[in-house]
Amino acid sequence: MLDIRGLHKVYEGSGRRVEAVRDLTFTVSAGELVCLVGPSGCGKTTLLKCMGGLLTPTAGEVLLSGKPVSGPPPGMAFVFQEYGRSLFPWMRVGQNVELPLKQKNLTKARRKELVADALESVGLADAAGAYPWQLSGGMQQRVAIARALAYEPQVLLMDEPFAAVDAQTRADLEDLVRGLWRERGITILFVTHDIDEAVYLGERVIVLSASPTVVQEQLKVDLPDERDQLHTRVAPRFAELRTHVYEQIQAAKRGIPQDAVTKSNTPPLH
Amino acid sequence: MRGSNTALGAAGLAVFLALGEAVPRLGLVKEAYFPPTSRIASALWDEVTTDGFWSALGDTLTGWAVGLAIAVCAGVVVGVTVSIVPYLRETTASTIEFLRPIPSVALIPLAVLLYGAELKSVLILVVYASFWQVLVQTLYGVQDVDPVAEETARSYGLGTWARVRHVLWPTALPYVMTGVRLAAAVALILAITAELIIGAPGLGQEIAVAQTSQAVPEMYALIVVTGVLGLLINVGARTVERRALAWHQSVRGEVAV
Numbered sequence: 001m002l003d004i005r006g007l008h009k010v011y012e013g014s015g016r017r018v019e020a021v022r023d024l025t026f027t028v029s030a031g032e033l034v035c036l037v038g039p040s041g042c043g044k045t046t047l048l049k050c051m052g053g054l055l056t057p058t059a060g061e062v063l064l065s066g067k068p069v070s071g072p073p074p075g076m077a078f079v080f081q082e083y084g085r086s087l088f089p090w091m092r093v094g095q096n097v098e099l100p101l102k103q104k105n106l107t108k109a110r111r112k113e114l115v116a117d118a119l120e121s122v123g124l125a126d127a128a129g130a131y132p133w134q135l136s137g138g139m140q141q142r143v144a145i146a147r148a149l150a151y152e153p154q155v156l157l158m159d160e161p162f163a164a165v166d167a168q169t170r171a172d173l174e175d176l177v178r179g180l181w182r183e184r185g186i187t188i189l190f191v192t193h194d195i196d197e198a199v200y201l202g203e204r205v206i207v208l209s210a211s212p213t214v215v216q217e218q219l220k221v222d223l224p225d226e227r228d229q230l231h232t233r234v235a236p237r238f239a240e241l242r243t244h245v246y247e248q249i250q251a252a253k254r255g256i257p258q259d260a261v262t263k264s265n266t267p268p269l270h
Numbered sequence: 271m272r273g274s275n276t277a278l279g280a281a282g283l284a285v286f287l288a289l290g291e292a293v294p295r296l297g298l299v300k301e302a303y304f305p306p307t308s309r310i311a312s313a314l315w316d317e318v319t320t321d322g323f324w325s326a327l328g329d330t331l332t333g334w335a336v337g338l339a340i341a342v343c344a345g346v347v348v349g350v351t352v353s354i355v356p357y358l359r360e361t362t363a364s365t366i367e368f369l370r371p372i373p374s375v376a377l378i379p380l381a382v383l384l385y386g387a388e389l390k391s392v393l394i395l396v397v398y399a400s401f402w403q404v405l406v407q408t409l410y411g412v413q414d415v416d417p418v419a420e421e422t423a424r425s426y427g428l429g430t431w432a433r434v435r436h437v438l439w440p441t442a443l444p445y446v447m448t449g450v451r452l453a454a455a456v457a458l459i460l461a462i463t464a465e466l467i468i469g470a471p472g473l474g475q476e477i478a479v480a481q482t483s484q485a486v487p488e489m490y491a492l493i494v495v496t497g498v499l500g501l502l503i504n505v506g507a508r509t510v511e512r513r514a515l516a517w518h519q520s521v522r523g524e525v526a527v
Contacts, residue, residue, distance in 0.1 A: 049421075052425050053425075054421055054424060054425060072424055072425045072426070072427050074427055076425070077425070077426070078421075078422065078425040078426075080418055080421070080422060082418045085416045085418035085419055086418050086419065086422045088419060088436070088437070088440065089517050089518070089519075090440040090443075090517045090518075091436075099426070099428075099436060100426035100427065100428070102432075103426065103427045103428055103429070103432065131517055131522075133517075133519075133522070147426075151426065
């Protein structure tokens, strides 16, 4: 579904040359929920923007269903961390969700249907007439998620979407994303700096190294499909996985390559 | 709180009018040049019952409204174009900074040469003065576009025109509104100035006529009318601004979350 091959990004500007992403290669299969974690400042956002067609990579390519991405592809939707700035305050919630649909050739009735359905599935069916700034932070991010869902993407890119909400809201939103993923079968690539979140949400976790970024490790999360905040987070396997990812991130910060830490793709069962 | 402010305002105005009545009557200033309030009021009443006054008022408002409309349209179109066409802003910045400070009244001789004492002369001055207000505010407003909002729009495949319409224009609107409000006040000043100096028909010309014919109370009455006009224009512009920007944080106030 999503193929990243030898992605390399260098920012050039006023005499400074910053290599943000060195060499990234990984794939995301259709219907997978993959979490990307890495130390802060490791170029996660750069990577996501290259994938979303918002930035042009210096070298390498991004393929969506086999086709190279050169601009924002119609089959991809973005959820940004800064929901307050990503939603338009001059539009009501319903209009915000509907705006991207106006670029597609859809009838008015179909657009209405999609908007209502998307708002319903994030639990905001009755908020269509409100302005985003009349809602709480968590609700605003739900609106941004609804906007992405209504767009009917094949791939959903989420850039640290819950970094700015409080812990309780964050737990609710995590369950919402997992629920939507299981219900709708969308491919989701979820970028986060929160290790617990990555392990709790993902089917697979890709650990990135410190900048200039390479893939430090890929890890399959062998937790049951049915997850909930209460039991999953205290399960021994969850603790093992999170400890493992934590070690990898610490190693990444010190600049130790993956092979020196572990050779297996999944941490051994203790 | 609001009621007591209105009452204080009314009291202040009453004191001012009473002083205007008392000071000339007590002989502290020459009554011939500073007629008491009551005489200005009765001259005002005489004025508003003549047809000439209303047609002069109509002429002034026509010059103001047409000039302002042209200036706002031109200012917005030029401002948006200069901002979105690459390198145009850098190319035009110094020219704008040079042309902008030229006082509109310095163009009076040119206007007279071109159009004499016609409405067109008034329009030249009004448009020139108010155009810069709108242009500069539009330029600032367009710069204020949030990169996250812009990226959101791009990621959802919005084209250039859709981004101008749904992101750039609403972002710039609060600035444009400020520009329009400033331009509306400047346009009135220039409309009256043009009529006063060039002799184009309107309230300004009536003031000049009243002055040359020694009709001092009538002159004051017309000045009062121009003041009221300015006040109404400002109140009107603020009302429009509040309605158009109900979503903006400067207007919406505190919200319950």
